[in-house]
Amino acid sequence: TVVAYVGLGSNLEDPTAQLARAVAELASLPNTSLMAQSAFYASRPVGPQDQPDFVNGAVQLSTELSPHQLLDHLQAIEQAHGRERLRHWGPRTLDLDLLLYGNDSIHDERLTVPHAELANRDFVLQPLLDLNPELVLPDGRSIETLRQACPDNQLRLLPP
Ligand SMILES: CC1(C)Nc2nc(N)[nH]c(=O)c2N=C1O
Numbered sequence: 001t002v003v004a005y006v007g008l009g010s011n012l013e014d015p016t017a018q019l020a021r022a023v024a025e026l027a028s029l030p031n032t033s034l035m036a037q038s039a040f041y042a043s044r045p046v047g048p049q050d051q052p053d054f055v056n057g058a059v060q061l062s063t064e065l066s067p068h069q070l071l072d073h074l075q076a077i078e079q080a081h082g083r084e085r086l087r088h089w090g091p092r093t094l095d096l097d098l099l100l101y102g103n104d105s106i107h108d109e110r111l112t113v114p115h116a117e118l119a120n121r122d123f124v125l126q127p128l129l130d131l132n133p134e135l136v137l138p139d140g141r142s143i144e145t146l147r148q149a150c151p152d153n154q155l156r157l158l159p160p
Contacts, residue, residue, distance in 0.1 A: 002102040003035070004061045004070060005131065007115065007124050009095040015055035016040055016158065018081055018094050023059055025077050026096075031064035038127035041155040046121065051091040055158065058099065058127035067101045071111055074098060099124065105138045114138065122150045 006026060010018040019040055027034035040057045063070060074096040081094035099115045106113040114137055118124050125147040128135055135143040 001062045001064050002104075003100075004063055004067075004098065004102070005100040005128060005135075006059050006061060006074065007095075007097040007099045007118075007127065008057045008059070009054050009097075009123070010093055011045065011052040011054040012091050012093045013082075015052075019055055019057050022077060022081065022094055022096065023057075025080070026059055026061065029061075029063070029065065029070075029073050032070075033062050035060040035062050036131050038130035039160070040158040041123055041126060042158055043123050043153045043155050046123070046153060047089045048087075054123065056123040056127060058124070058131055060131045067098065067104065067106055067111055067113060070101070071098055097124075099128065100135075100137070103138050119146050120150055122147065122153045122155055125150055126155055 008019050008022055023037050038058045040055050042053050042055050044053055045051050065073070078094050078096055083092050083094055097115050098111065098113055099118055101113050104113060125143055128143050129147055133144060
């Protein structure tokens with residue numbers, strides 16, 4: 001099995017409920033078990049500001065699924081949450097991103113792992129630190145170091 005990290009985000013239709021439901025759905029994927037889930041954090045949107053604040057989190061999975069099988073499931077869960085891509089970087093009910101898949105680097109037409117924006121988004125880095133403070137990227141950079149260098153998006157820790 002492989003340890004994979006999935007990022008969650010939402011800013012429509014009760015984001016904390018969307019994330020909580022998505023965690024349960026991820027935990028029940030085939031040949032997959034939920035190892036840990038991060039706290040949830042609220043923050044202002046990075047990019048277009050004319051949309052609601054986001055809630056973000058991450059989960060640590062142990063899976064036998066391939067990266068592409070896992071991606072298929074993530075996209076199916078997003079669809080089940082009624083995600084509509086009306087505009088690039090626009091608001092959405094649920095965003096699931098495959099952040100890390102073991103120590104693999106993957107770059108194909110469907111998948112970029114580690115996630116391309118991971119290193120400069122505190123709403124991704126902080127949940128990853130919650131899950132594994134020792135986490136290191138395939139290229140050797142530590143998540144802890146990246147988090148310290150990352151622009152501060154004033155994350156607000158939400159109560160469990
Ligand atoms: C619109 C954009 C870039 N900004 C975000 N901003 C925040 N705070 N959280 C997100 O998950 C997020 N996702 C995005 O895709």
